[in-house]
Amino acid sequence: MNRRTQSPGLALITAIVAIFMLTPMVLSTTAALVNNYSQGLASGLTLRWLDQVITVYGQTVVWSIAIAVACVIGNIFIGVPAAYALARNPSRWAKTFEEILTLPVAVPGLATGLALILAYGTLRDFRQSYSFILVGHMIFTLPFLVRTVTAAFQRPDLVAMDEAAKTLGANFRQRFLGILVPAVLPAIAAGSLMVFTLSIGEFNLTWMLHTPLTRTLPVGLADSYASMRLEVGSAYTLVFFIVVLPMLWLFQWCTHLLEKKYAN
Amino acid sequence: MQTSAVSVNIQAAAKTYADGTRGLLPTNLTIEPAEIMALLGPSGCGKTTLLRIIAGLESIDKGGWIRFDGRDVTNLPVEKRQVGMVFQHYALFPHLSVAANIGYGLKVRGVDQTRQRKVVGDLLDLVQLQEHAHKRPTELSGGQRQRVALARAVAAEPKVLLLDEPLTALDAKLKESLRDELGQLLRRLSITAVYVTHDQKEAMAIADRMAVMKSGQIVQLGKPEALYRQPTHAFVAAFLGRVNRITRSAEQTVQGVLSLDTFTIPVPASHGSMLMVRPEHLSIQPPHLPGAPGVVSTRVFLGDKVQLTVSLSGQEPVLVDCHGDVPWQVGDSVSIAINPGNLLPFGESP
Numbered sequence: 001m002n003r004r005t006q007s008p009g010l011a012l013i014t015a016i017v018a019i020f021m022l023t024p025m026v027l028s029t030t031a032a033l034v035n036n037y038s039q040g041l042a043s044g045l046t047l048r049w050l051d052q053v054i055t056v057y058g059q060t061v062v063w064s065i066a067i068a069v070a071c072v073i074g075n076i077f078i079g080v081p082a083a084y085a086l087a088r089n090p091s092r093w094a095k096t097f098e099e100i101l102t103l104p105v106a107v108p109g110l111a112t113g114l115a116l117i118l119a120y121g122t123l124r125d126f127r128q129s130y131s132f133i134l135v136g137h138m139i140f141t142l143p144f145l146v147r148t149v150t151a152a153f154q155r156p157d158l159v160a161m162d163e164a165a166k167t168l169g170a171n172f173r174q175r176f177l178g179i180l181v182p183a184v185l186p187a188i189a190a191g192s193l194m195v196f197t198l199s200i201g202e203f204n205l206t207w208m209l210h211t212p213l214t215r216t217l218p219v220g221l222a223d224s225y226a227s228m229r230l231e232v233g234s235a236y237t238l239v240f241f242i243v244v245l246p247m248l249w250l251f252q253w254c255t256h257l258l259e260k261k262y263a264n
Numbered sequence: 265m266q267t268s269a270v271s272v273n274i275q276a277a278a279k280t281y282a283d284g285t286r287g288l289l290p291t292n293l294t295i296e297p298a299e300i301m302a303l304l305g306p307s308g309c310g311k312t313t314l315l316r317i318i319a320g321l322e323s324i325d326k327g328g329w330i331r332f333d334g335r336d337v338t339n340l341p342v343e344k345r346q347v348g349m350v351f352q353h354y355a356l357f358p359h360l361s362v363a364a365n366i367g368y369g370l371k372v373r374g375v376d377q378t379r380q381r382k383v384v385g386d387l388l389d390l391v392q393l394q395e396h397a398h399k400r401p402t403e404l405s406g407g408q409r410q411r412v413a414l415a416r417a418v419a420a421e422p423k424v425l426l427l428d429e430p431l432t433a434l435d436a437k438l439k440e441s442l443r444d445e446l447g448q449l450l451r452r453l454s455i456t457a458v459y460v461t462h463d464q465k466e467a468m469a470i471a472d473r474m475a476v477m478k479s480g481q482i483v484q485l486g487k488p489e490a491l492y493r494q495p496t497h498a499f500v501a502a503f504l505g506r507v508n509r510i511t512r513s514a515e516q517t518v519q520g521v522l523s524l525d526t527f528t529i530p531v532p533a534s535h536g537s538m539l540m541v542r543p544e545h546l547s548i549q550p551p552h553l554p555g556a557p558g559v560v561s562t563r564v565f566l567g568d569k570v571q572l573t574v575s576l577s578g579q580e581p582v583l584v585d586c587h588g589d590v591p592w593q594v595g596d597s598v599s600i601a602i603n604p605g606n607l608l609p610f611g612e613s614p
Contacts, residue, residue: 157353157355160351160352160353160355161355161356161357163321163342163349163351163355164349164351164355164356164357164416165357165368165372166321166342166343167319167320167321167342167343167345167347167348167349167417167426168348168368168369168372168416168417168420169343169344169346169369169372169373169420170343170368170369170372171343171372174372178372179357182357182359183357183358183359185359261359
């Protein structure tokens, strides 16, 4: 049953692709740990670039994670009820609404950012706070959650569960929170993972929305690439890997667990 | 657990959907307290629509009404109608345990914990799932899930129990054994029940009375045996079992006879020109005995019985059910005896 693939040609192609993809990662992370990139390992290993990144850009890492988490929470509050409404509403308006909702995914982030600045840029406190970036991220990532969860709510077994709970006397709040949301939890988790991932790495939109005092990790990264030594930029990438990858894995693992638990 | 069963009275209930299709034509139906009523018919006949109307999951067109024990429930929303429903694929709550599924209706109605535990315990006993109380529905077999669905539906002592093809999701063999089990359970609960199915055997085995439906209306209503033996419509006769169709000429109809070759029997003119007879009501005998002469064209051995197809001159071939040890083989000449009393009596309609 567990017979390994025996084609040497396929194994070779896989190896080549893997090496091609891993090399930049390895080079970039090595660059972060050597004294001088042009001299390579011969120049000796050091942690000072990492140290510099944490001192100068440490806050951007914290804020990026905070924004991604807030984005997930906010989108769950807005997106899950919206998904339910869309799933139970067969009208043309609902279809149109869903299409509009998806628009920010197709429109370049720069354009969305500009539109937000034009509309709300004059609200100074809002414009200069991280919540301005958060709003941008939520607009951009909401459709990913709504789409996934709407599809789950539309499943015939969910419709039947809703009706079953109705016949048993449950009111809307009891049905929605007690039956429907738990039943679509795997979809919510999968959608949230998507939202988190997109928000953490978002650059386009954030670049438009940030101020010198409100910078996220990717914006800081661009800044360091542009204005500092190559080693500092690489160290920044390494910080990203160290901080974000474990979080993504944890998130993915939770999603997987939920899917297993609620598999029908 | 049920103390007093209620009657269900439906008058002129009709359903027209937004796009104009008529799911149900104006229908009247009275279900006695503790009676098990089957709604039987092919898909699209309106049986599920009628069930969902009783549940309150579908509204009805203006002019009709539904009463439970004389109380008008036409405009009562489903949450307040106090019905129990068993869904086609059970619709169990996957994240709740078996016990929590059964107790859900009590919990949302705010019944106190002690009482909840007692009722759930009693029901687990009744459906013999005590040792599965803490499992999740996905860990159960199809038959067990179906019993959980039934227990959940009756836990809050509904006025009416509605079952929407509850055995459809099971495989054929399990279906047959569970059919009888379900019938016994329903009788023990002595609750007014409406049972929707497209399987006539299931309906006959479980129901006290059944309503055969076609194209959005009830065609005939009555006890299963009466419907099988005295169908008033050709559709009912054919839907409840196999039938042979024998035609006679207008002349024979007027004279009140049926002539098959040299064999003639009296059949009242009121039976019409298209006659129906069930395969088990025909008997096959050696060719020299009086009967309609024919030739065996196929022979299907079914273990306890043999099903023969016999060609008659001037008629469609007829099916005859025989005992498993009849000697007739393909090509044999035989004679078919028809008892006029076994011809299904209805008028002209083919």
